[in-house]
Amino acid sequence: MTSPEHSAPRDRTDCERLDAEDPLREFKDEFILPSDTIYLDGNSLGARTKGAAERAQEVITDEWGTGLIRSWNTAGWFDLPATLGEKVAGIIGGGTGSTVVTDTTSINLFKAASAALKMQAADAPERRVILTQRENFPSDIYMLQGLAEQLDAGYEVRLVDDAEVTAGFPNTMTDTVALVVLTHVNYRTGRLFDMATTTSAIHDGGAMVIWDLCHSAGALEIDLAGSGADMAIGCTYKFLNGGPGSPAFIWVSEALQNRFTQPLSGWWGHARPFEMSPDYAPAEGIRRYLTGTQGVISLAVAELGLDIANKVDMAAVRQKSLQLSDLFIELVESRLADHPVELVTPREHDHRGSQVSITHPEGFAIMSALIERGIIGDYREPEVLRFGLTPLYLGFTDVWDTVEALRDILDNRIWDAPAHKVRGAVT
The missing domain is CATH 3.90.1150.10 (Aspartate Aminotransferase, domain 1)
Incomplete structure (x- = not known):
């Protein structure tokens, strides 16, 4: 010890x-937790929070059952993604107005990677390589491969070993690399990567970085803003104890927020969603990372886990x-x-x-x-x-x-x- x-x-x-x-x-x-159980799988699904069933029942019986559609305003439903986002930001060192809780980790990665590649295409069109760890969670790799295929502009995904990341990309950070997507903690081995040092090496090579925080948010200290990271994604159902399939989060640095182009331009990311305009106009700041109508019950239950994490x-x-x-x-x-x-x-x-x-x-x-x-x-x-x-x-x-x-x-x-x-x- x-x-x-x-x-x-x-x-x-x-x-x-x-x-x-x-x-x-x-x-x-x-x-x-059951009294006869030792639970060592919180890195896959966190334990049930006290009051989760009661909170879900409150949303169903009172806010939905009695408040009905009025609860979008009276119960704060419409603001839940940003409200929870502020709570996540406090856990990951994100800063005010930097985070929303929405969608899944995979969908948020698609949004973030698409936006990052579009920014890079404007500034450095010759960069067409996406790097990620060979041992990244497979869904991340699949999403990047699918995005590269859809862009159909010579993009390719290259896999690197953890040792290459730890060493600062001496063999793979070339002037063709546009984006690096890294998991902060390896889901299989538990290896933790130095966020600040690694981000600096990526930026020195002219690339952008997205961090996947699924296996670190709520388990250790994180300083996204201080590390100089560009974007980050993560889930709330592991160490943040939000419940099975609870919504994920997306964080974007202040410098990039209004450069972000939403590839899934749904009405919740619109500047004035209830004008019902036929033309998309992105909201300012973090709200533009939203897409469609949110799952209120899941958000409400996930808030309990975030509140616990913010107390410790x-x-x-x-x-x-x-x-x-x-x-x-x-x-x-x-x-x-x-x-x-x-x-x-x-x-x-x-x-x-x-x-x-x-x-x-x-x-x-x-x-x-x-x-x-x-x-x-x-x-x-x-x-x-x-x-x-x-x-x-x-x-x-x-x-x-x-x-x-x-x-x-x-x-x-x-x-x-x-x-x-x-x-x-x-x-």
């Missing part, structure tokens, strides 16, 4: 002591996250040493997000056996067991118990039961 406030736990009793001393322990009461000290969240992952790594390496388990998450704090990923040739079956015990992580190809560490509702005893369960499953080959090798549609 690296924190001066804590010594390394020697046993479960030490973990219980650390949990009792944890300054974030009261935040667990903000969430509703993100530096304290980050400190506990690193303490939890230090413990997890130490226990895996000391207690599972007799098994072919390999750590793929970086050891260095500066390069580690809020998860620990390990590999094993029977990774899927092992995770299935673990979930059967009420310890929920997830599996990603190839062979990766992912354990998301959400400091607001996880403790040190949870980490201890998880590794002990893994040890039993491996020592006794419990994973080898046929039932643990049957795959569902979602892994």
Whole structure:
């Protein structure tokens, strides 16, 4: 453990002591989780927030049921994307008037990348290459490939390895690169990239950058404005606990907001949507990134998670996250040493997000056996067991118990039961 406030736990009793001393322990009461479950998948879907069901019921019964269409004004429905956007901006270091909550991460990436390429085409038409990580979340890659194909003007998507990004693009940042799209934390390995240094290297090469914050927003300190980033996207249903499929967000730097050309020019991004003009005129600032009518129930429920994130000290969240992952790594390496388990998450704090990923040739079956015990992580190809560490509702005893369960499953080959090798549609 690296924190001066804590010594390394020697046993479960030490973990219980650390949990009792944890300054974030009261935040667990903000969430509703089954009492017999250790939830280590908040990097994929956050836990249910207290009051989520009641808030959804309020929107359905009172605001929709009684207020009806009046609630677009009286209940603030129309302003929800910007209202929530301000709350997200406080979490990601975006600044006032920089963010809206809307659509999905993939759709927001399409909008942001399209706008960035159009800006670059005006300033540097010879640039036709889009760079992104080979291990970026596949949807990001697919959206970029689809956009390049639709533009049909010689654009191509090139994939780079994480090592190339970390080194500052010494081999790939040429004068043909228009845009770089990067995930802040690698979804498989948990590797964290230095936003300020990487953004500077991209700008020095004459390209623009879009950051995907899906696996970092709500888990660690982010300073988009201070880093000089151009645009960013992300979801609210992981560490921000907005609920399954809750709306995503898009952030654009102040300098670029009114240069942004909306490729999906729907009426919510219009300067005067209720004039019902047949001609599109984009709104000033961040509202132009909206497209169509918003999902009010999802927005209303997502606000609860954002409110929790705005109440916590993100530096304290980050400190506990690193303490939890230090413990997890130490226990895996000391207690599972007799098994072919390999750590793929970086050891260095500066390069580690809020998860620990390990590999094993029977990774899927092992995770299935673990979930059967009420310890929920997830599996990603190839062979990766992912354990998301959400400091607001996880403790040190949870980490201890998880590794002990893994040890039993491996020592006794419990994973080898046929039932643990049957795959569902979602892994």
